[in-house]
Amino acid sequence: MRIVSFVAMAALLAGCQAAGGYPPPGMTRPEALKSVETDSAVGAEAAYDAAADPEVRRQIRNRIVRARLYVADVNYNDFARNLSTEQKAFAVGSDIAVLGLAGAGTLAKSARTATRLAAASSGVLGARSAIDKEIYFDKTLPAIVAQMDASRRTVYATIATGLARSDADYSLLQAKADLETYYIAGTIPGALTAITKEAGKQSAVADQKIERIVEYPYSFGNISKRILKYRKPDDKTVDVGHESAMFAWLHANTNVPTVGECILGACTEAEKAQMAKDLAIP
Amino acid sequence: MARQVRFRNVPAADVLERIENLKEGQGGATFVETLPPLIDGQPEDGATYTLIATYAT
Incomplete structure (x- = not known):
């Protein structure tokens, strides 16, 4: 059957x-x-x-x-x-x-x-x-x-x-x-x-x-959260003054071109901490 | 001409907000895609992604 x-x-x-x-x-x-x-x-x-x-x-x-x-x-x-x-x-x-x-x-x-x-x-x-x-x-x-x-x-x-x-x-x-x-x-x-x-x-x-490709491991810890809060105090809108200050700091102290890249892992934790200190980021 | 920056091992819970973080602000990314691609624009719970941000130079 x-x-x-x-x-x-x-x-x-x-x-x-x-x-x-x-x-x-x-x-x-x-x-x-x-x-x-x-x-x-x-x-x-x-x-x-x-x-x-x-x-x-x-x-x-x-x-x-x-x-x-x-x-x-x-x-x-x-x-x-x-x-x-x-x-x-x-x-x-x-x-x-x-x-x-x-x-x-x-x-x-x-x-x-x-x-x-x-x-x-x-x-x-x-x-x-x-x-x-x-x-x-x-x-x-x-x-x-x-x-x-x-x-x-x-x-x-x-x-x-x-x-x-x-x-x-x-x-x-x-x-x-x-x-x-x-x-x-x-x-x-x-x-x-x-x-x-x-x-x-x-x-x-x-x-x-695409003239250049770089890759980083994702790194988003407490300092990144503080920087992000400084960038967007109300969690919605980028504070232009804070953004400009961080942008200038990055260009003076690192090879990382933008704040977004920095907070996701392009900056080392030491660089992020130094930026937070120099710019008095709470 | 453009340059591309990749971030490995981004947890699903962070993906959408980080895409926005890469796009916004001075010199922000013109385009951000993910690997694997998002389904219906949403990350899959428990997965990890690579974010690929493209910047104009």
Whole structure:
């Protein structure tokens, strides 16, 4: 009975699929690829090689490149659809089902309680792992797809600009290299590379903006409380006169630039005590 | 350009008031953040934080 329940639960979870969020395409993928087969095939390049007139070569080049762009788009859209919720739900359901069946197998072979518990435990732990993976995937996938879309648009702009140029300025060979870049831009490794590069650039910019970083252990004792009270006698508003006096004292006697930093730990206890003494802080 | 000052091991009970202390007064911090970040602007009871104050230079 337990085995049946275990398997039934696993099968139920495996079959639990959400809608993918995509309407059906106008043409199936094979139909779409078939529609541009002539121009996208390797054989189409023979006509380009044979043509002597620059304008004819440009027209053939554009026809070939547009056909291959279309093939890349069809394949990419198919790929993106398969990354959708439906696919992910199936993946997690499958993970759980496999774990459930494996656990059920162990239960069937042995009557020992310990083995049953171990099987149940591995099933639960495994399911947890599958769900964790799913949550992680769910959070990162939109960013990866957005990066793929952005990278593809960037490369597409290069290709579209090239197609407006003469064959001498933008040969089929150059276009083929750009088409390869267009393909890579629509892959998960390509997107991850682009994201990493962008993060590195932003980090470098941030590092340039922060010229100095110092760190102190937090230290807020009785002297700090007295200084803070002197700074804000009513606990609400900074007393400008007291603040200016402390600010001047810090600049004359320490390397600590502000009162706030001083009272949190940038000043030593001895420095705080000296300031309190010199300024007659109660 | 800016400089950054970090204060380690600030108890949760002190965090919000110390953020204010760093921002107020002459030459106060332009921005103070915490590690770990505050959830809904509130520190978690019993946790300790690093305050990161950024000052314009």
